[in-house]
Amino acid sequence: MLSVAEAQARILADLVPTGPELVSLAESWGRIAVADIAARLDNPPADMSAMDGYAVRAEDCAPGNVLSLVGEGPAGHPFPGRVGSGETVRLYTGSVVPQGADAILIQENARQDAERVTVAATPGVGQHIRRRGQDFARGEMVVPAGRALTARDIGLVAAANHAWVAVRRRPVVVILSTGDEIALPGDPIAPGGIANSNTPMLAALVRACGGEPVMLPAARDTAPDIARLAQGIETADLLLTVGGASVGRYDLVQQGLERIGLTVDFWKIAMRPGKPLMHGRIGRVPVLGLPGNPVAALVCGLIFALPAIRALAGHQERCLPEDRAILGGDLPENDRRADYLRATLSRVPDGSLVATAFDRQDSAMLHILASSQALILRPPFAPPARAGESCRVVRLDTLSI
Numbered sequence: 047m048l049s050v051a052e053a054q055a056r057i058l059a060d061l062v063p064t065g066p067e068l069v070s071l072a073e074s075w076g077r078i079a080v081a082d083i084a085a086r087l088d089n090p091p092a093d094m095s096a097m098d099g100y101a102v103r104a105e106d107c108a109p110g111n112v113l114s115l116v117g118e119g120p121a122g123h124p125f126p127g128r129v130g131s132g133e134t135v136r137l138y139t140g141s142v143v144p145q146g147a148d149a150i151l152i153q154e155n156a157r158q159d160a161e162r163v164t165v166a167a168t169p170g171v172g173q174h175i176r177r178r179g180q181d182f183a184r185g186e187m188v189v190p191a192g193r194a195l196t197a198r199d200i201g202l203v204a205a206a207n208h209a210w211v212a213v214r215r216r217p218v219v220v221i222l223s224t225g226d227e228i229a230l231p232g233d234p235i236a237p238g239g240i241a242n243s244n245t246p247m248l249a250a251l252v253r254a255c256g257g258e259p260v261m262l263p264a265a266r267d268t269a270p271d272i273a274r275l276a277q278g279i280e281t282a283d284l285l286l287t288v289g290g291a292s293v294g295r296y297d298l299v300q301q302g303l304e305r306i307g308l309t310v311d312f313w314k315i316a317m318r319p320g321k322p323l324m325h326g327r328i329g330r331v332p333v334l335g336l337p338g339n340p341v342a343a344l345v346c347g348l349i350f351a352l353p354a355i356r357a358l359a360g361h362q363e364r365c366l367p368e369d370r371a372i373l374g375g376d377l378p379e380n381d382r383r384a385d386y387l388r389a390t391l392s393r394v395p396d397g398s399l400v401a402t403a404f405d406r407q408d409s410a411m412l413h414i415l416a417s418s419q420a421l422i423l424r425p426p427f428a429p430p431a432r433a434g435e436s437c438r439v440v441r442l443d444t445l446s447i
Contacts, residue, residue: 047315047316047321047382047383048312048315049315050315053315053350054353054365056311056325058353058354058364061332061354061358063078063358063360064215064216064217065215066080066081066215067214069213071200071203071204071210074195074200074203074213075195075197075200076194077195077214077256078194078195078360079190079193079195079211080191080212080213082187082189083189083208084185084188084206085182085183085184085185085186085187085188086184086206086207087207088182089179089180089181089206090177090181092143092178093142093143093176093177093178094140094141094175094176095139095174095176096139096150096174097150097174098137098139099150099151099152099153099174100113100115100151101134101135101137101141101147101149101150101151102129102150102151102169103131103147103149104171106132106165107151107165107168107169110164110165111164111165112162112163114132114134114161114163115133115134115135115162115163116134116161117135117136118135118136119135119136119137119141119142119144120138121138121140124142125141125144127144128145129145129146130146134151134163135147143175148175149170149173150169151163151169152169181205188202189202192360192362194256194361195211195213214360216257217256217257217258217284217355217358217359218281218284219257219259219282219284219285219355220259220276220279220282221261221286222262222275222286222287222288223242223264223288223289223338224266224289224298224299225265225267225338226266226267227239228240228242229241229242231243231246243340244288244289244336244340245261247344248286248336248344248347249261251344251351251447252286252355254447255351255352255356256355256356256359257283257284257359263275265302268298269301272287272299272301272302273302276303276306276328279328279331280330283331283332283358284332284334284354284358285332285333285334286334286336286351287299287335287336288335288336288337303326303328307328307329308327308328309326311325311326312325316382316384317383317384317386318383318386319339319345319346319386320336320337320342320345320386320409323335323337323346323350325350334351334354336350336351340410341409341411341412341414345415348366349386352366353366367440368440369399369438369439369440369441370437370438371398371400371437371439372394372399372401373400373402373432373435374390374402375402376431376432376433377403377422377428378430379427379428379430380424380426380427380428382426382427383426384423384425384426385423385424386422387403387424388403388414388415388421389401389403389404389418389422389439390404390420391419391420391439391441401422403422404417404418418442419441419442420441420442421439422439423440424437
């Protein structure tokens with residue numbers, strides 16, 4: 047059996063990021079910029095007032111001086127003239143500072159009477175003026191290639207006067223669940239049947255990773271049906287199968303996919319939950335075969351499918367980050383498989399994070415998985431651990447998964 051780290055490395059080794067596409071800013075959140083994005087203008091585009099007040103020459107503004115109000119320049123309507131000696135122009139936040147002015151006398155430090163403005167406090171030269179290009183200049187790179195666009199980046203790109211951006215295409219991930227017992231959620235459940243939780247759960251995971259899920263109907267437990275449903279995946283970027291990758295009589299995913307060209311790289315890893323994990327290719331399309339038990343399917347999805355999808359989408363950071371916590375209870379020694387224990391999180395008065403494993407770790411118990419805020423990571427052959435000792439965790443409470 048492969049270690050988790052070796053399996054991750056082999057899955058990621060030959061993945062190629064998707065190509066570029068042009069999308070509107072409204073569709074660009076979370077997408078990876080494929081090229082540096084440069085500003086098309088200066089920001090601000092001119093010297094602008096940062097406050098409501100009056101454009102003045104600082105040298106005219108001794109306390110008690112009276113200035114002549116010669117006009118106003120609301121935001122979007124610049125004053126066309128020049129501020130001369132002893133003159134002022136009414137401005138507002140975002141107004142263009144007219145020629146001749148070198149400071150803003152804020153309205154709190156002025157008293158206006160008709161067309162006369164009395165100075166109460168002297169502004170410094172340049173005070174309350176946002177200079178042209180202060181934020182960024184035309185031609186300056188505002189977002190580098192390879193960045194996953196955040197809401198902040200999108201605001202910056204919009205300010206730089208871009209309506210469209212070139213980003214990586216979302217990877218298309220085909221999901222194929224298998225099993226005679228599987229029924230669509232909401233449909234009548236036959237004797238011995240179960241609702242298909244894996245397909246919608248993994249589709250949500252794919253979306254959270256930046257991919258585009260394609261959910262196929264569940265395949266029956268026959269090699270021909272598995273092969274039939276997996277036909278036509280040439281345009282996919284990844285095939286996820288769920289179930290049927292173990293060694294039982296009806297675990298026929300490998301046999302079915304071999305009919306359409308599957309070559310297998312590996313199919314066992316030293317991990318709990320999730321020992322029967324398969325990796326291979328059908329032509330250019332990578333294949334990940336996840337276990338059928340739903341908890342194992344999602345845990346393996348987080349550890350293996352998530353990094354693969356993020357790699358295909360062009361992310362530099364691929365695997366889930368780890369944190370440190372304090373054990374909230376004792377744990378026994380571990381065997382040769384890495385353990386991913388579902389756990390709750392809490393904090394003690396000093397702010398330390400405490401991870402407490404659930405007593406039951408059955409890989410079919412979704413309600414425990416849904417109640418978990420973390421996975422406690424236990425390496426192979428880990429010795430017994432006591433409450434209060436440090437441990438490694440992958441936090442689920444900070445993920446939108």
